[in-house]
Amino acid sequence: MPTQLGIHHGVVDRVLAQAGLPKVERTRLASIIDPYLPFIIETLHEFPRLTAARLYEMAKQRGFRGGSSQFRQRISELRPRQLPEAYLRLKTLPGEQAQVDWGHFSHIQIGNAKRPLMAFVMVLSWSRQIFLQFYLNQQMENFLRGHVGAFEAWQGLPKILLYDNLKSAVLERQGQAIRFHPTLLDLASHYRFNPRAAAPARGNEKGRVERAIRYIRDNFFAGRHYQSVEDLNRQANDWCQGVSIDRRCPENADLTVREAFFLQEQPSLLALPDTPFNTREQKQVKASKTPYVRFDLNDYSIPHQQVQKQLTVNACLKRVRIIDGETLIAEHPRSFGKGEQIENEQHINALWLAKTNAKIHRGQDRLSQVSPLAKSFYNRALNVVTPLGKSATKYWPFSLTKTCAWYSVTFL
Structure with missing residues (x-):
């Protein structure tokens, strides 16, 4: 049929697969790679992640004379496939957990500085209420400010906060042994929540915050104009209190996020302490x-x-x-x-005055050291119209001694 239609047989296979029909098995012709198949299959069974390039070199050492492209194609068919991993759907209770992460949203130019625009995102796992705030870096102080802002916006906090393995949260881990950042532990002690770290390479554990960041990119940030970070944060707050909170709650399709949060989740949140955590x-x-x-x-x-x-x-x-x-x-x-x-203008003016006075005093001191008549010269110069500075500089081409000698002849 491919020959009659004038198209490649792969196109026919794809169309049949899209129509739900079984793939037609064709008789495979003899190939120069066939004598090496037992060796290749055995090697792949022992080393499943061995590259096709390495296998090709090993086959060449055993006498294979074929090209690399055909060899690679055959290896892709023979390589054992890893079974896809199945995940349990994670369930949480109202007020039990929130997930935290950073999202990078390009850069912003402020004067001569090109600063990264980072979004701090915290989402409650049950109601999916989102807190969003933009900062100019993801340093620890902004990480703390994001937490305090979220807790104050919700007037409470969940019992557990789940983090990715970012350096602001996790300094080191060996299996189940985790060393959290000491500043994060101080924050957790102040607000009495339990910090937890998601397992490495387990995106399903923090899928709620990752989906929230994707939702923010597509439904808030795309096509948005703003004048400054402050303006962007005002728009983000309006969006969180409007469009975002009025969407359907994934945990209960009969409720909006607003209804799920205010009716069921917020009453279950931990109370805030009397004073907020210091984020300076x-x-x-x-x-x-x-x-x-x-x-x-x-x-x-x-x-x-x-x-x-x-x-x-x-x-x-x-x-x-x-x-x-x-x-x-x-x-x-x-x-x-x-x-x-x-x-501060006062700082600069005070230094300028100090430097100006010091300059005058240094000149007077030098003249006083040269001649005992200098003191009388200054006193007499104060009584004439010519400023004191000009009286000295007028005769500066002479030596200091000659200036004082001129004074003694003229005035005495």
Whole structure:
């Protein structure tokens, strides 16, 4: 039939398979690879993951003279197939579990800085209520801020939080032995939840948050315009409280996510503590010779008396505070650009005045050391209209000694 239709027999096989008809078995012609089949089958049985390239070299050493493309095709037919793994459908109770993960959503340009746009996503496993917040990196402080924001948005938290094996959550694992990040353990102790890590390469265990991230990409982020991260987060909050929460609940098709969350899941959540967890960034910095400290790619001014000191930067997403010991010495609005100088005008003016006064005093001191008449020269110059600086520089081509000698002849 393929010859009569003028098409390849593979096309016929595909069309028959799509129609639900059995594949026609054809008589296989003799091939130069046939004498090597027992060796190939035995080798593949012992080493199922052995590559076709390696098998081809082994067959050539045993006398095979055929081409590699035909050999590879035959190996693909002979290679033992791994049975597909079956998964149990995981069920949770209201208020029992939430799943947490990061999603990467391209980059955003802020001034001279190209920052990654990262989405912190937490989804309740039963009602599928989503919390979404965008940050400019996935460092630990933003990881903590995402947790605190989700708990406050839901006015409670589940008993178990399930994580992928990201470094902010899991530092090390050997089988069932898991070493969690100590800061995450502090957060868990503060809010009294139980952190758990999904098994490696087991996407079904955290499928709810992965599907939520895919849902966010397709139904929120695609085709969306925003002016800043703050604007994007305002839109994300409106979407979570509108379109997202009004969809059907997968656990109960008779309810929307809104109904499932407010009627059944929120009453089962753990209560929040009296105070939220501290999510401010804290970093030790060294002030150089100039009155600035470097933090997150930008320079922030400090009083000039604090140069060459070890200082502490304490920052949130809005403000940067610079501390010497326990004393607050400077506070600035935070910038997420790159290479910017964020200055307090008082810091720069104080340094300029100090430098200007020092320059005048240095000149006067040098003149005073050269001649005992310098003091009288300055006192007399103060009584004339010509400024004191010009009185000295007018005769600067002479030596300092000659200037004072001129003074003694002229005024004395």
